[in-house]
Amino acid sequence: MVFLFVAVPLVVAGVLPLLGKLSKRVLPDILSNLTFLFLLVYAATAGRQIIAGGPVSQQILWFGEPVQILLGLDGLALFMLMAIALVSLCAGIFSIDYMEHYGAKANYYALFLIMVAGMNGLVLAKDLFQVYLFLEVAAVASYALVAYGLGYEELEAAFKYLLLSVVASAFVLIGVTVLFGLTGSLGFEAVGRGLQELPAGPMAALCAALFVAGFGLKAALIPFHAWLPDAHPSAPAPISAMLSGLLIKVSGIYALTRIFFSVFGLTSLLSNLLMGLGVISAVVAALLALGQKDIKRMLAYSSISQVGYIVLGIGLGTPLGILGGLFHLFNHALAKGLLFLTSGSVQMATGTRNLDEMGGLAKRMPWTAATNLVGSLSIAGVPPLGGFWSKLVIIMALVQAGRWPYAVIAVLASVLTLWYYLLIQRKAFFGKIEERWKDIREAPFWMTAATVILALLCIGVGIFFAAVLKSWVQPAADVLAQGVTAVIPRGR
Amino acid sequence: MSPNLLLAPILLPAALAVFFFLVPKRVRLVREILSVAGSLVLLYLAFALFEVKTLGLKIAWLGMGIDFDLRLFHFSSFILLGLAGFLFLISLYSTVKMKDNPRVREYYAYVFLSAALANGAVLSNNFVPLVFFWEGLLLTLYGLITIGGKEANRTAVKAFIISGFCDFAMILGIGLLWSITGTLTLSEISVKPEGLAAASFILMMIGAIGKAGAMPFHTWIPDAAIDAPVTFMAFMPAAFEKLLGIYLLARITLDLFQLEARTTMSIVLMSIGALTIVLAVLMALIQKDLKKLLSFHAVSQVGYMILGIGTGIPIGIAGGIFHMINHAMYKCGLFLSAGSVEHRAGTTELKKLGGLAREMPLTAAGFTVCALAISGVWPLNGFVSKEMVFRGALETGYKVFAVAAWVGAIFTFASFLKAGHSVFFGARSQDVPKVKESPSPLVIPILILALLCITFGVYNKLPLNEFIQPILAGHVEAGAHLDFTAHALSLLNPVAGISILCLIIALGLHLHGWNRAGKKAFLASEPIHNLPVLHNLYNLSEARFFDLYEQGVKFLIGLSTVLSRAVDRPIDYFFEKVVTAVGVKLTSLFQKAHNGQYANYLAWCLAGLLAIVGIVSLVVK
16 A cells, blocks of 8 residues: 555645644644554565565545556665655654654644655655656655744745755756646656657756756755755754755655656766765865854765765666665765754753754763764764764775766775764863853653654664675665666767 | 693682682781782692692693693693792792782782682693783783882883793794694694794793893883782793793794704794893893892892703703702792892892891891802702703804803802892991891791702702603604703813803902992992993993893984984974964855845855856757
8 A cells, every 4th residue: 555655644644734733732642653663664564565566556545536646666766765754753752752842743743744745745656747746745844844943033934945946846847847848747757668669868967967057956966056055954854854864865866766766867968977076065065064053054064965876876877876876865864963962862852953062961861872973983984883884885886886986986985974973972072061051951752752762773784784785775775776778978 | 630720720820819819908817818828828829739740631622733831841841840849939038028919919810810820821732821821910910010119111012022022932832833833733843944844933932031021121120020029020031931931942843843953943043042041141230239130130140041952962051950949949949038028128229238147047048059150060950050051052053052051150240249249248238227028927937948059959869850851752863862961960070160260250350349448348349330342331231221122212212203203293284273274264154145135045046057058058069
C-alpha cells in the first residue's frame, strides 16, 4: 500500500487541528509521533517486501475509479522514505518539549505532517507534474513553519524564502511545461522515451538547465543558496533539522537526480555541470560557515557545503560515486538533524545563538555537548562515524574516475568542515563556563532523548557502515545506475 | 612423579605474588613468614626436581607447533635449584632491608613474580612460552627498579628499553630459526651457525648476553646500582639475570647451534667476552661508590662466562657455566654486604667509610671471602672457574683472549683490595657514627653465600661432578676424556702460576696507589685513573660517552629537534598562519557579498540560470 506513505500523514494532519480543541498538548504529541513511528516501521518492514519483486507502481482509486495519481516505490524511494521517517521521528520527539512555549502544537504538527506528506509524495512521484505538485505541498508547509515564531526575523526570513522558492517553482514549472509540449506526456518513462525519439536537443537542454537552476535553488547550491542561511536558522529547531536534514535533499537533490537519471540521462555535460556546482558549493559555503557567529547560521552554511558534497558524488555518475553521494545524504540527514536539535537545546537553555556569548556549556549540558560532538565529528568526517565512510566513498569514487582535482578539493573542504565544527565545539561547549550560564540546565528529557537517538545512529551507521551500505544504500544506488539513458545530444 | 608437578615452580610463586600484591601493607608478619616459607618450599621442590632429573609436560596450546611444553632435565633443574636458593636468601634479607619501604607490597609481588617467570623460562621447551616468560621479566625488572624512588624512573626506562631491544633481537633470532628449522621446540633444534642460521645465532646471542648484562648492553646496571634498592641489585643483575642469560647462552651454543671451537662465531663470542671483562673492570676500578663498583664487576664477570662458553672447548664451557653459579653466589653476597653496610652506616660511598671491620665483623668476613672469591684467590670457587676459562681460552690457540682474561683478573683484585680496604679496614672514618653489626636476617644470607664460595672452591669436585659435568654430557666429542677437575686445585702448573702472578701485580698496584695517595685507600686507583690516555677515556666514559643508550637518546632528541625545526614548524606555520589567513580573507570576501538584499540574491539566481543555459546551449548546439 504505497499511498499510505502520503495518505496517513495527510489524514492525521487534517484531523489534528480539530483534536487540538480537545487536547492542546498531549494528544497532538502522541498522535503525530505515532504517525512518524508508523511511517518508519512501515517503511522498514513492509517497504522491503513490497519492492522485493522489483519497482512497484500503484494507481490511486477514488470510489473505484482510477485517478491520475500514480505512485511508484523502488529502492531509491524506499531509502529516502527511511531517511525521512527517521529524521522526522526524532524531530517529532524533540518537539514534545521544545514546542511547549510556542503554543498551538496541533497546528504545528499538522503543518509538520503536511510537509512530511509532501516529501513522501515527491519521493514516490512517477511523473513530472506530481513532482511539481508535491514540491509545492512541502514548500508551502515549510513557509508557514519557518514563520512559526511570528517574530520580525522569522517573518522576514519566511518571506525571503517564499519569494526565492517561488522563483524555483517557476523554473521547474516552465521546464515541465516545455517537456509536456515537446513529448505530450508527463510520466518519467514516457517523457524519456519521447525525448529519445525527438530530435529535440536544444530544447531538452534548455529544460535541463531550468531544472538545474530550479532544483539547485531548492537544494541551495551556490549561487542559488542565499535564502537558506536566513530561512533555516529562523525556524524552530526541529523544523530547521527537517529543512536542512531533509527538505533541501528531497525537493532539491532527490528530484534533480530522479529526473536527470530517469528522464534525461546523465551526460558528461550534465555530470560536469553538477560536479562544478557541487564543488563550488562545498568550498565556498564552508568558508562562509567559518565566518559565522550565529550557531544555526553556521550549521545552515554547512548544509550548503555538504549538499555540494552529495551533488559532487551523485553528479560523478559512476556507481561508486552515486553510492557515496546517497550514503552521504543519509549521514548528513542524521548528523545535521542532530546538530540543529542540539543547537535548539542550547538556544532554549541560554536564549542566544551567538557563539561568542557561549562557553563552557558542556559542564551544565553534558548530554547536549556529547551528542553535538558526535554530530560534528560525523559531518566533518572523523572515523569511525558515518560521515567518514560516506566522504571516503565519494573521494574514492573521484579518484577511481581519475578526477584528481575534485578529490583533492573534497579533502581540503572536509578539513575546513572540521575547522568550523571544532570552532562550535570550542566556543560553545568547551573551556571555562561563563558566569551568566552557571545556572542553566540540561535540555528536558524528550529533547535529550531525540539527540541521543540520532547520535547513536551516527555512531551505529559508522560502525556498521558495511551492512547499512549493502542493505539500504546499494539498492537505491542501483536504481540510479540502471536508469542512465542519455537523451541530450552529446557535444563535447 | 606427576608431570603436573612441573607447574608448581611457576604457579606457587605466582600465587604468592598475587597474594603479596593484595595483602595490605600493615600485615607485615604474614607477608614475611609467607615469603620465607614459600621460598623454602620452592627450594625443597627444586631439590626434589633435581633428584628427578627428567620430566616432561606438554599441553596443546595454540596449534602450529606452539605448545605449552615444559621440560625438566639436568641443566634446567640445576638452574631451578639456583634460582630457588637465591630467592630464599633474598626473601630472608628483604624482611629487614625492605620492611620500611612504602611500596613493599609491590616489591614482594614483583620478586615472586620474577621467580615464577624465571622458572617458567628455564623450564620452557618451546620458544613461545619461553618468550612469554622472558618478556614478563621485563615488566618486573621495570617495576622493581622504580621502587627505588623518583630518580629511579629514568633508570627503569633505560633498563626497559635496553632489555627490550635485546629481547626483540632474540625474538627476531627465534623467528629466523623457526623459518630455518620449521619447529619451535627447543629440544628438536640443532643447526650449524652458518648463513642465515649465523644471523639467527647472533640475534639470539644478543638476547642472552643482553639479559646477562654484557657490554654494550650493561649501561643500565651501574645506574640502577645507585637508584634501585640494593636487594634488587643482589636479586636481578647479580643472580637471576646471570643465571637466565648464561643458561640461554649455553643452550644456544650447546644445543640449538653447534658451536665449534676456532670458528667465526666462537671468536665473536670470545671477543665480546674479552672486551666486556677488560672495559668493565677498568670502569669498576675507579668507582668511588661501593654499589657502583660492584655493579661494574657484575658486568665484567659476565665476560668470563661468555669467554668460557664462547671457546667451544669443553673445559672452557664448563668453566663458563661454573663461573656463572660462582659469580651469582659471591656477587649476590657482595651486594648483600654492601646493603648491610648501607643499612647501618647509611652510605656506600668509599670516601665516607672506613674501618668498619671491628664493628661489623660478620659482614666484613662475608665480604672478604666473596671479594677474594671474585678476585680468583686460591682456593675459593672463583679461582677454579677462572682457571678453567683461562685453560679453555688458551686451548683455542688465540692467546690474546687468555691475556685479556688475566688483565681482567689483575684489575678485579686491585679494585676489591681498594673497596675492602676503604670500607672495612684502614682508619675508622669520622663521617660515620658508631655502628652495630646488622641484624641476623641480613648477615645470615651473606655468611651462607660466603660459606658456599669456600665449599665450591675447596671441594670443587663436588659441584663440578654433580652439576656441571652432566650438562656437557653428550656434547663432547666421542672418546674425549672429560676430566677437567684434576688440575684445578693444583697450584703447580703454568696457568695457575700466571694467575697468581696477576694477583701479586694487583697487590703491588694497590699498595703503590695507596702510598701515593697518602694512605687513603679509596684513592688507591688514582695512578691508573690518571694514566695519560686512559684518563681521557675515563672522563668520556664518566660523561656517558660510550653509553649506547644515552648516545641513542641524544641522537633521537637531536633528530627530533632537527625534524621539528626544519619540517614540522614550517608546516605548522603554513597551516597556522598562511592557511588561516587565506581562509579568513576569503570568508570575509564572500560574507560581504551576502548583504541581505533580496534583489541581490534574486539576481544571482537569474545569473546562474543564464550561465547554465549559456553553457548548455554552447555545448549542445
